[in-house]
Amino acid sequence: MTKKVDPLAQQKPKVDVMQEKATPGGEGGGTNGEVPGEIVPLPSKGKLYETDHPLYGEDSVQIKRMSNKEENILHSRALIRKGLVVNELIKSCLLNKSIDPDGLLIGDKSAILTAVRITGLGKDYLTKTTSPCCEEVFNHTFDLSKCQIKELAEDPIKTGENLFEFTLPQSGAKVKFKLLTAGDESDISATQEARRKAIKKQAPNASEVDTNITDRLMKSIVSYDGERDKFKIAKHVMEMRSPDSRAIRSYIRRIEPDLNMVEEVECPQCGDVEKHNIPMGIEFLWPEL
Ligand SMILES: [Zn+2]
Secondary structure: OOOOOOHHHHHOOOOOOOOOOOOOOOOOOOOEOOEOEEEEEOOOOOOOOOOOOOOOOOOEEEEEOOOHHHHHHHOOHHHHHHOOHHHHHHHHHEOOOOOOHHHOEHHHHHHHHHHHHHHHHOOEEEEEEEOOOOOOEEEEEEEHHHOEEEOOOOOOOOOOOOOEEEEOOOOOOEEEEOOOEHHHHHHHHHHHHHHHHHHHHHOOOOOOOOOHHHHHHHHHEEEEOOEOOHHHHHHHHHHOOHHHHHHHHHHHHHHOOEEEOEEEEEOOOOOOEEEEEOOOOHHHOOOOO
């Protein structure tokens, strides 16, 4: 992997959190033009990045507001076709050019993307949502500026290393695992897509099995009772008992830093107020479509 290092990136101004406790993409009224960007708090607080990573120990990152340059990225057919829009958009807005979007933890990437979106397209996000009570599908405007950060809930074994330990309650096996990065997640999707195509070719009528749970655990677990061989870990994952699988997945969900993309919405059918996961629709970046 080749990484270009921008000498300017070294001059990153130190952020005073006490002074600038900004919510993702706070509107910053009136200061437009004077302030080069916004400060985005990182759900991970930089605790899981390696010591030589630009975000190691950083609890926030600076972005610039979206401009015409980023509009060009949003409307580039080539980038859309290759699925590169989000990464290019993030890269373009991060002031520190040595940060690779694929190396970001999933929650940090969501926080940055949402903040970037707010600077360019506003906090109001109109999209379709479904009420869990009546399964009514309707349009709703979510307020992205209200999304709360869910901080990393457990310290890693060592700061500067994305590694945690968990003992499976039934088998008693000691598992070491990492929290997935955006790059890990796209690797998983690519593998699943390739597998789907291969199966379709061989057996066009075979029913699809969702392998998301095992695929994610295989990517996450780096050692199983001391065993570090990828194939042996995969075998352990396939044979993992259900209560153990549930326990480790719920532990990962509990500790994982993220941006809580959740809002309470009233059901137009029955009036119940329910929590909705904010759906990631095309309107998130292309509201005009
Ligand atoms: Zn309802």
